[in-house]
Amino acid sequence: MDSNPSPSSSPPPPPPAPSISNPPPNDPITLVNSRFQPLSGKQNATAASQDGSLFAQFAGNPFFTAGFGLAALAAAMRVGQQGVKRGAELLRRRLLVNVEITHSDEAYRWLLNWMTFHQRTQLNEGASKAVGSAEPKGIVASIIRRLTPNLHHLQIQTVRANRADGSIATHFSLVPGQGRHILRYGNAFIAVNRQREKTFDLAKGEPFETVTLTTLWAYRHIFEKLFEEARQLDQQMQEGKTIIYTAWGTEWKPFGEPKRKRPLDSVVLAEGMKERIMDDIQAFLDARTWYLDRGIPYRRGYLLYGPPGTGKSSFIQALAGELDFNIAILNVSERGLTDDRLNHLLTKIPPRTIVLLEDADAAFVNRQQADEHGYAGATVTFSGLLNALDGVASAEERIIFLTTNHVERLDAALVRPGRVDMTVRLGEATEYQIGQLWDRFYEEFDVDKGGKGRFLERVRQLGLVDSVSTAALQGLFLYHKGDMEAAIGSAEELVSHPTAGGETLKESVVH
Numbered sequence: 001m002d003s004n005p006s007p008s009s010s011p012p013p014p015p016p017a018p019s020i021s022n023p024p025p026n027d028p029i030t031l032v033n034s035r036f037q038p039l040s041g042k043q044n045a046t047a048a049s050q051d052g053s054l055f056a057q058f059a060g061n062p063f064f065t066a067g068f069g070l071a072a073l074a075a076a077m078r079v080g081q082q083g084v085k086r087g088a089e090l091l092r093r094r095l096l097v098n099v100e101i102t103h104s105d106e107a108y109r110w111l112l113n114w115m116t117f118h119q120r121t122q123l124n125e126g127a128s129k130a131v132g133s134a135e136p137k138g139i140v141a142s143i144i145r146r147l148t149p150n151l152h153h154l155q156i157q158t159v160r161a162n163r164a165d166g167s168i169a170t171h172f173s174l175v176p177g178q179g180r181h182i183l184r185y186g187n188a189f190i191a192v193n194r195q196r197e198k199t200f201d202l203a204k205g206e207p208f209e210t211v212t213l214t215t216l217w218a219y220r221h222i223f224e225k226l227f228e229e230a231r232q233l234d235q236q237m238q239e240g241k242t243i244i245y246t247a248w249g250t251e252w253k254p255f256g257e258p259k260r261k262r263p264l265d266s267v268v269l270a271e272g273m274k275e276r277i278m279d280d281i282q283a284f285l286d287a288r289t290w291y292l293d294r295g296i297p298y299r300r301g302y303l304l305y306g307p308p309g310t311g312k313s314s315f316i317q318a319l320a321g322e323l324d325f326n327i328a329i330l331n332v333s334e335r336g337l338t339d340d341r342l343n344h345l346l347t348k349i350p351p352r353t354i355v356l357l358e359d360a361d362a363a364f365v366n367r368q369q370a371d372e373h374g375y376a377g378a379t380v381t382f383s384g385l386l387n388a389l390d391g392v393a394s395a396e397e398r399i400i401f402l403t404t405n406h407v408e409r410l411d412a413a414l415v416r417p418g419r420v421d422m423t424v425r426l427g428e429a430t431e432y433q434i435g436q437l438w439d440r441f442y443e444e445f446d447v448d449k450g451g452k453g454r455f456l457e458r459v460r461q462l463g464l465v466d467s468v469s470t471a472a473l474q475g476l477f478l479y480h481k482g483d484m485e486a487a488i489g490s491a492e493e494l495v496s497h498p499t500a501g502g503e504t505l506k507e508s509v510v511h
Contacts, residue, residue, distance in 0.1 A: 097220045103209040107227060111211060112175040113237070114230035115183060115192070116154075153177040185226055188219035242320050245328040245353065247337075250344050252328055261321030267314050268436040268470060269426065274315070277302070280422060281323065281399065288397075301389065301400045301419055303360070305407040306426040309471030312403045315426070316356055325399075326353045332380050333362030339384025346388050349398055360385070360402040361409040382411065389419045429470045434459060437470065441477040442484040451484045458491045468494050 101108050155177035181192040190213050197208040213223065241258035264274070284300045291298040304312040320327050328349055330342070349355055362379060380388075389400070402420065404410065415423055429437070438452045446452055459465060472494055480487040 095217055096214055097217050097223075099213045099223050101211045101213075103206065107230065108209075108211065110227070110230035110234045114226070114233055115176050115181070116174055117233060118185070118229075119183065153179050153181070185222055186219075188215050188222050190215045190222075242317065243326040243350075245326060245350060247328075247330050247334075247341075247345055250341060250348075252345065252348065252350055255329075259317070262314070262318040264318045264322040266440070267311050267318045268433045268440070269311065269315060270430055271432045273424065273426075277422065277424065278319070278322070281319070284399070285323075297390065297418075298396045299390075299398050299400070301402065301421050303402045303404070303407075303410075303415060303420045303423045304426055305404045305410075305423070307428070307469060308405055309469035310426040310428070311470055312426055313356075313358075316354065316401050316403075320354050323354075324352065326350060327356055328353050329356045329358065331358045331362075332385065333359045335379060337380050339381055339387070342380050342384060343388045343391070346398070346400075355398060355400045357400060357402045359404060360414070361404045361406045386413060386419065389414075428466050429464075429468055429473055431456065431460075431465050433470060434465065434473060437473050437477065441481060442487070445482070445484050451488065455484075455488045455491065458488060459494070462492055462495050464491070464494050 101111060153176070154174045157175055176192065176194060178194050178196050181194070183190045183192055193212045193214070195210050195212070197210075199208050213226075215222065238258055240261050242261050243258045244255045245252040246255040264278075267274070281300070288298055304315070306312065317327065319325075330337070330345065332342075346355065407425075414420060435452060435456060438446070438455055442451060459468075476490060476494060477487055480490060
């Protein structure tokens, strides 16, 4: 049998080519094309019924799923961002504590001065000797001190003060400037942010400022120690000094540098007068509860009158130093001082401050009432002064001294009790005052008191007793300080010296 096929036999026909109308089910091109072929309504309903819902059609659309995915991603990022922000804020509230001080608060000045002082002491070996210091000790403290940052942004403050000889003394101090600072107090680090606002305080002419202190919640207790230390530092800087306040707009502001306290013994008044005034003020200060329990306004007024140079202002300054008070000076004759401004100032007196109203008689010059436009003149009116002293809106818990050189111009309505509780005349030097002034200048030279006797005899011969001011006597002794014989020989110069002038009242009146 022949194994080779015969030439007449033909090979089997090839398989038929796939038809376009009936493509193979697994052809990839066919699968892609089939996705974009429109379906009839019947087919749509069939597909929807097969997939279960219309959402399945959108989920199967790649454009829809891509857009929905981007939107969901953006929303998730936004939610995450807000979550991080809220979480950071919550964490900040839990872990940090802030303290804000405005420039109108008294502690604002304390804090700025304390920051400079504290930073300076930390750089010195004697830092641990600071008032109430919380400086750490040991190896850890040494490391912490090395990490302590320094203040690199400072601001200069200039203060001018008048010396006794009339010259002007200028003092400079450096305080932390605007911006952010880092301080270390003990083991705690404090972030300090001194911020200046764009708005201004029109009354003071200064921009609004705030200082914010931030530290860990675990060290929150240090703020009480910090501000107590700042207060003690301020007291040490003012210790032995009297602050003189003057009116600036509707506020009281320190005038120059605080003055050194004047000893009460440096002012020589008539015998016993100084003690009577001092005892009356002390009794008033001790009777605060007594006044309040009986509904009596807790305030006290004093009137000092007499010729110029008899020691009215000097006695008030020495009295404030003895009581550890400050002085707020207001000249009633100041042009532009209205009734409303006077009343406002007397309701905002700084604590432990004696108010000194100079030239009280000036208010009696302007007795006119306000016109239809509300204008009552350029100075305080008489009724305005009376209302400020004991009107309905007048302040309590205050001590006021009024001074005048012309007591005859004062109205009885002003000097009545309740407005002026004690009236004292400071006149020309008595023989007692002359002797006291001599001792203050020449006691160390006049051991046997012989020079004092000769000087008193000389002033009696010249008729200077009760006719020369204490200021004139002090001027003579200052010119011949250290030379009592020259002072005795120059006593007749006081005869030609103008006395305090004007009509004099020889008696001292105390109500």
